[in-house]
Amino acid sequence: MTQSPAGTDNRLQVLSLPELQRALCLAEEDPALQALLAQPARLLEHLMEAGRLDDALRFLAHALPGREAMWWGCMCATATLPAPDLPAERATLAAVEAWVRQPADERRRHAIIAAARNCTGLPAGWLGLAISWNHALGGMAGFGPGVEGAVFQALDRAGEGVPDADAARRRESVARRFIASGLAIAHGEAGRIAQIPPGPHAAEAGS
Structure with missing residues (x-):
């Protein structure tokens, strides 16, 4: 992957077409996306305007540089820690x-070690895996798959206990907050996310 051309105002990386297809799980070429590589x-x-918020999250996980992507994963995970948290x-x-x-x-x-011992199946566990995979493969693995797992695990956690009638609205709202955080990080900001309160039936969902 290469950095965005000089003069752009963010740190998002340019993905090759094969990288983009893998990141977004695209079986066929999408001319609209290919034109914007x-x-x-x-x-x-474009992804957000098309309502493809899940793809926008996947794209950020792979297009943010490694450490920025990992920081973003931490922000998403921290914002969705349950109350009382873990x-x-x-x-x-x-x-x-x-x-x-x-x-x-x-x-x-x-x-x-902390992720492996205490956080299997949790967003933080995915971030530990991202570090482990990248190190084991000499930096060739990238952090995208692990960050993607953490972000979607956090997104799912934010929806726990939310009534079915409100689930889609809640998911969209949280996804947009996550994307805003990723964009802020791409611009060199901290990208912190205000704590997302659990759904009204979260205790029942976790029991």
Whole structure:
């Protein structure tokens, strides 16, 4: 992957057509998307204008540079921590954030071990896997698949306990908040997301 051309106002990376097809699970070429390959910000806008919010989330997971993508995954996961939250997952997210700030070997190991021990099946667990996969393959794996898993796990968690009649509206609202966070990070901002309250029946859903 290459950085966006000089002069653009964000850090989104230009994906090749095969990379884009894999990221969005496209079986066939999409001429509209192909025409925007060199304009990642415009491509993201196109997906959002078309109402393809899930694809917009997938695109961000793969088009954000590695550490920015991992930070975004942390923001999505943190915003959807249940109340009361999970201390082990919060601690793991803190470990991943520490690695993002300074990707030293000791911090990498700490984040991977914390995720594996305490966060299997949780958004933070996916972020630990992203670090592990990327390290195991010498940086060739990228962080996109793990970040994508974390973001969608967080999106699903935000919908727990929400009545069926409100589920689609809730999912769209949270997805747009996640996308706004990813765009802010692409522009060099922190991209923090205000805590998303659980659905009214979250306790029943988790029991």
